[in-house]
Amino acid sequence: MTSPRIAAHLNAFGDRSAVVGGADHEVSYAELAALVCEFANRLGAEQVSERPSGECLATEPAPVRRLVALAARNDIGSLVAYLGALEAGCAVLLTGSVTDEILRVYDPDIVIAAGAEPIPEPRWRRTGSAHELHPELALLLSTSGSTGSPKLVRLSYRNLLANAESIAEYLDIQDTDRAATTLPFFYCYGLSVVHSYLLRGASLLMTNRSVLEPEFWDDFRSRRATSFAAVPYTFDLLERVGFERMSLPHLRYVTQAGGKLAADRVRHHARAGERAGWRFYVMYGQTEATARMAYLPPRLAAEHPDCIGIPVPGGSFRLEPVEEGGDELVYHGPNVMMGYAQAPADLALGHQLTELRTGDLACRTEDGLYRVIGRRSRFAKIFGLRIDLQRIESGLAAAGYTVCCTDDAETLVVAVAGADSTASEDSTAAAQLAAQLSGLPVSAVRVCTVAEIPRLPSGKPDYPAIRHLPVAPTGPAADIRTLFAEALGLATAAITPERTFADLGGDSLTYVALSVKLDRALGQLPTNWQTMTVAELESLPRRKRRFGRSLDTTSLLRAIGMITVLGSHIGLFVLWGGAHVMLAVAGFNFARFGVTPAPAAQRLRKTLRTVALIAIPTALWVTLTLPFSNYYTWQNVLLLNKILGPQDSPTAGHLWFVEVAVYFMLAGALLLRLPLADALERRAPFWFAMAVLAGALILRYRSFDLYASHDIPFSPLAVWFFVLGWAAAKATAVRQRALLTAIALLTVPGYFGETNREQLVLAGLLLLIWVPSVRVPALIAGATALLADASLFAYLLHWQVYPLFGTHHLVALAASVAAGIAAARMLTLARGMVARGTRPSISLEADRFVGKDQCSTAQI
Structure with a gap:
């Protein structure tokens, strides 16, 4: 086994800050090394001793290598447990939660679950090991998050170190840098941030907070963080909190991976970074390559926003023609995984790959940049998770559904054929099952009921047509979208899951009435509801109102x-x-x-x-x-x-x-x-x-x-x-x-x-x-909403209405208010009639790239 010597590496940075938590929690590299050694000793029992310098040393006989299942969170305890397990020579199965399936399929020797303790307590399932582990096996990760499948990626110490070195090199990570952990620790992208920063003696702001929370940004500023990582969905959240308007004086760069970000948004964020003085790195990777295979230099992002860029240092690409047409992107580099594991016996296997066939169809531009133009296999990437569409179809078929699955880059699209009078119940049940099979939230599943699956003349499913099928919302979803449509004067089909009140043209004139109706439907409406997507509002639990309504x-x-x-x-x-x-x-x-x-x-x-x-x-x-x-x-x-x-x-x-x-x-x-x-x-x-x-x-x-x-x-x-x-x-x-x-x-x-x-x-x-x-x-909330919604018209009309009632002042006031409400209602009905007579336009994401800065014919 090649010893990782993690504690010795950490200890070399001495009193330099390694990890900060909340407002006053900080751990130096020397302290982190000591904690890692202590945890390694606990896992290795009498077979691991501690040197005075803080290094850990395996003594004879050689320590037993164990399989450790670690459910990690973004906190210092999880970090210590992860590094300590590697230091002890264990192979770590890193995950968000240790499920019954993990216990059944892989039977780990030790289970560690993050909890209330500062450093989690290992749970021993046996004294030795039930497994034969390859000497170079260091880490087991699910492919880009979770597909609900037991298939794992086997990564070696060399894989982890090589990729951390290449990332640190092209990002130019300095020892003064500090990264905020915006992504899960157990996700390969989030883990690569930890590896590359600790490699260079930089520091981490460990936090479980969302970028939607003001406290996250308070910590980001006060702790002088210099970078954070984001997947495409993160940028939707950043727009809702006004990220570009924030004062972040220490921000050096933002990185993006975990799925394709639309070209116009890449260009927008690259230019925003130029204006604000930070760099925007678009990156491309797969768990099978440890984390990263390519990056787009920030200076090229605005000009080439649809490219993945160039290979990371130490890696290379080649394009290989495939039967389906086009060229598959194939990657070579020291970060290519050892192979997959689908059962415990696979953990003893050595390196089975010398290159990684990415499954992506790509081309190389005249500028030497690579561009992904399609997929060979039926996988989708949503919210940074790699989703096996065929597996979801098979699971739904086993439950009795006739379905076809695809994605629209933001949601899983499930076309259910044979809709009848029970379509409402079927749609809800199908969405819940698809969410369970994919690991996605129900709000990220869009079920479309159709008489027949759209097909091409060849008989194969017509995926572009399926991708743009109109959704027929049911239950609570239908209620929410109907309320939006009525308040904004739009057709229900225009109220798509990813839109917000502001996106749909909402303003102060329509805010009042909709807020009261939503509060009635949901039981309690969040104060920031106008910045939440329709899908997020639909996913909120219906609560029983304790008193009145929120106004x-x-x-x-x-x-x-x-x-x-x-x-x-x-x-x-x-x-x-x-x-x-x-x-x-x-x-x-x-x-x-x-x-x-x-x-x-x-x-x-x-x-x-x-x-x-x-x-x-x-x-x-x-x-x-x-x-x-x-x-x-x-x-x-x-x-x-x-x-x-x-x-x-x-x-x-x-x-x-x-x-x-x-x-x-x-x-x-x-x-x-x-x-x-x-x-x-x-x-x-x-x-x-x-x-x-x-x-x-x-x-x-x-x-x-x-x-x-x-x-x-x-x-x-x-x-x-x-x-x-x-x-x-x-x-x-x-x-x-x-x-x-x-x-x-x-x-x-x-x-x-x-x-x-x-x-x-x-x-x-x-x-x-x-x-x-x-x-x-x-009652007061409803009356207030009516009056506030009609305030303009009541103000305009009262000058002509109240003189008609002489000294009957109270009657005059009531008549003025009633006239205003009637006028406001007439305008709302008129806007709704106009909207229902207008066909909503559908933006085809693929059309944005057609005919624009394409690769030459010889390259495709």
Whole structure:
């Protein structure tokens, strides 16, 4: 056996930081070496002793090699157990959980499961070993995660070391680098990060947190992490948390593997990295090659986003023609596995391979880069897991289904033939079984019921047609998608699993009603639901409501603000200040729905759409009133009264709130269309908003004689309320909210010269800053949603409605609200009719590459 000498390698780096955990947990290399030695001694019992230097040494007789099954997590204890087992000369079967199948098929000698203890406790199943292990066998891994199959990849010490050295070389890992563990330890990609960093004396930020959690990024910054690894799905999550807008001053590079990332997204992230000062590495690998076979140098990513790049140092490719047509990519290198294991007897086998046939069809460009253009075998890679489609089909067929399986790069697509009246139940059961067979969550399985499987003239399944079959959601999934379709005025077929509320065109005008309906359907709605995909919402457990429903604070403030405005205008009571609270809410919603991670042009289009949904109904209503009253003038039709006048008309200020809200949204969107502003906002969202607020606050104290003193709070000079709401939406830390609170407490008093109005505005602002949602009785939640959804129309129409009721103020208020609700409902129905008459477009991912930067005919 070639001794790994792991402890000696670790000990050589002395007091340098090796691993950090939470806020105050840190382990040096010397301490890690001692922990590894101690654990190795426990596994080797009396046959392993500890040197004073911290090295471990096998003594005579030679230690018994044992098979260790380790269920690992991203924590220091799992790391110590893994390295200690290797140091003791054991072969490690690394997994996420030690299942009954692993115990039955491979019968490990020792089982180690991560638990509450800092260092997990080994569970001995026997004193010796039941296996004959090849001297070079170090590690057993499932192929790219889990297919539910007992087939494992056999890796040697040389495989692990060679691949770690090549990765460390092309990434130029320095001893000052620190990688955050964004991927599972037991996944070959995540494990390669551990190997390459420890090889170079760099450090690891060990964490089980998701990139969706703010605490992950707090640790990333405070621990000065310099890199993290990502699979394609990770980038969906990163977009939802506004990664590109984050301030990460120590980030050096981001790596991507675990499946194909669409070319346009590769180009986008490569350019984002160039702007922010970090490098973007696209990589290609398989567990059978330990981790990596190719990488795309960052300087080429934007120009060649559909390529896997060049072989890793020490490796090489060749292209071999295959019967199916095209050339298969074949890899040579010291990191090629020893072979597969499907039973314990295979653990005694030596090296069976000198090259790796990847199963991918590829070509080589004129620039010397390799590009994968297809697959030979029926495997898919979803969420970084390699899925055996044939095995899933066989399992479903054994259960009585007539199916054909494929993938659309993000979900497993299962076409079920012979749909009948029980199709709903069959679809749900088929999705659950497919998820069990594949190891995927149910939300990643898309079941399509068809009368017959689509086939080519040859009789073979038509996989492209299957890939784009429309899904027929059932049960809870159908409910969620129906709610989305009704609220957004879209066809149900357009509500696909990977889309979010924002992706589907959701905005502040549709947010309220949908949030209440979803809360009713789910029992409890997460506060960040608008950034979750439809599939994630569908997968949430239905909970029994303990009290009422969750209501977003912006919805509550819109409803209360509108009632106070209408009631004060009508004369039912006097509660001024609601309009300025709603102005801050408008800024909050602008930041939430208009200032997203989407490209700048897309953000502008979305804001223009929202503005149109406000401005067009307003202009139409004003135009309708012109022949019958002297309320408005042509300046009101154009929403320019606050700029062009007349200022002395008794009705001049009736639409001031709508006008200035439109101005502010347009100004904010156009500001962010400037490349410099766009880059600064994406890098530091909150502080960019604070910089805009600092400028806007000038108008709080200086009017520049643009408006009379009594008119200043009801003019575009009140922009600072809007920007304050914008900043509140981007405040993610307590200290940021505290800063906004201090600004509100300093600036609002004295602005109106009316204490009651100022107190009401302050109360609304503080709720907006500190309270994301409240739970209220179901009846109140429903009524609030109706009013908030109809707030624009109630505001527009009440000027003409309430005079009809004379001194019956309460009746006038009710009539104004009812008119607004009716108008809002009519608009929703009209949008739905338009949507149902429009066929949703389907984007064929494969079409993006056809005819664009292809390989020459001779190469294919």
